[in-house]
Amino acid sequence: MLTIATSPVLYPLSDRAVLSLTGDDRTKYLQGQVTCDVAALEAGDACPGGHCDSKGKLWAPFWLANLGERLLLVYNRSLLERQLPELKKFAVFSRVEVEDASDRWQVFGLAGEGLSHWLNNHVGDGNLWQGGIVIPVAAEHALLLLPLDAELPELPRGDEQEWLGLMIQAGLPDMSAEHQGEYIPQMLNLQALGGISFNKGCYMGQETVARAKYRGANKKAMFVLGGKASGKIEVNQDLELQLGDNWRRAGTVLSHWQRGEDCLLTAVLNKDLEADAVLRLKDQPDSRLHLQPLPYDLVD
Incomplete structure (x- = not known):
């Protein structure tokens, strides 16, 4: 890797x-x-x-x-x-x-x-x-x-x-134009990185950001996935989560790195995802992706 x-x-x-x-x-x-x-x-x-x-x-x-x-x-x-x-x-x-x-x-x-x-x-x-x-x-x-x-x-x-x-x-x-207007800052883990001040006063969108913290309104976070994919990965590709023998849409590719079949990517997913969850790229059924540890704690 x-x-x-x-x-x-x-x-x-x-x-x-x-x-x-x-x-x-x-x-x-x-x-x-x-x-x-x-x-x-x-x-x-x-x-x-x-x-x-x-x-x-x-x-x-x-x-x-x-x-x-x-x-x-x-x-x-x-x-x-x-x-x-x-x-x-x-x-x-x-x-x-x-x-x-x-x-x-x-x-x-x-x-x-x-x-x-x-x-x-x-x-x-x-x-x-x-x-x-x-x-x-x-x-x-x-x-x-x-x-x-x-x-x-x-x-x-x-x-x-x-x-x-x-x-x-x-x-x-890292976010591309394909995702502008989709995510609140906490969905990209900005609060965990020190990128949100909750006591500085008003700014554009502040009410929504504060509500997500104090009312627990945000149920998503950015995760890092690693694994194998034989085809080319693109921003905004659909990701699917394995549920038994079935697969359900889980999110889209936010950013990615690829060398041969090895790949790393970020995606905004449900925060209650199990640590051993298995995901794949929808249009690459043979791909397999697993959660990688984040180097920081996800805080509200």
Whole structure:
């Protein structure tokens, strides 16, 4: 299956969008739009979060970084077309500029044994570096955002698909445009990752997100599945759960990694799923998928 490299590797990422917020009201404005506590971030800090519609359904899960005079959001590029206009909708009433800055930033994954030691030696105190930022996302895993003219680290280059697999193993959500408007943030485990603040005040979709926590309204979560599949896996493919001799629809593929027949994927499934559950891809009847342990506790 997939294993982390024995030393740090740099993974160029082509599928990430970078949004930039500047202006005096950037923090106040974003605070009223997203699930995480933007005001709590100092320069060099970062956290996961989500941007929802008024009904609490996700436009985009993201990583947010504070560069001091600028806030950056990093997420799946396919979400940009629908999400960006929604984030900009009320910006006209504030001193903030919200723009797609993807063509001005390079996005990389960093992963491998000894990464924290490498970062201590090369980046030093804090996460700001060469006009960009290092965003820790899991143990020995990080995102690296650098301006186009920055000097790249002298590290071996890795494959983008491998990085996606490492993110799946770490239980980190990635969502494509096919799933926009389907899931509330808790269904992608954002609360377990520190991506939802329940005491910061109002934001878009906040009522639904709070109800899911305090009234137990959410019955789904994101799970990692691993196994075998001989055919190509696609986002939004139907998954089926084995019930005796029968199979019942259980969800769809959220993100995936595949090498030969070995595969890892994420899917939003019922939270009461048995640990020994067997699933398959509907259009690949011979495929078999099993739940993998999440590296964190699922909390409400």
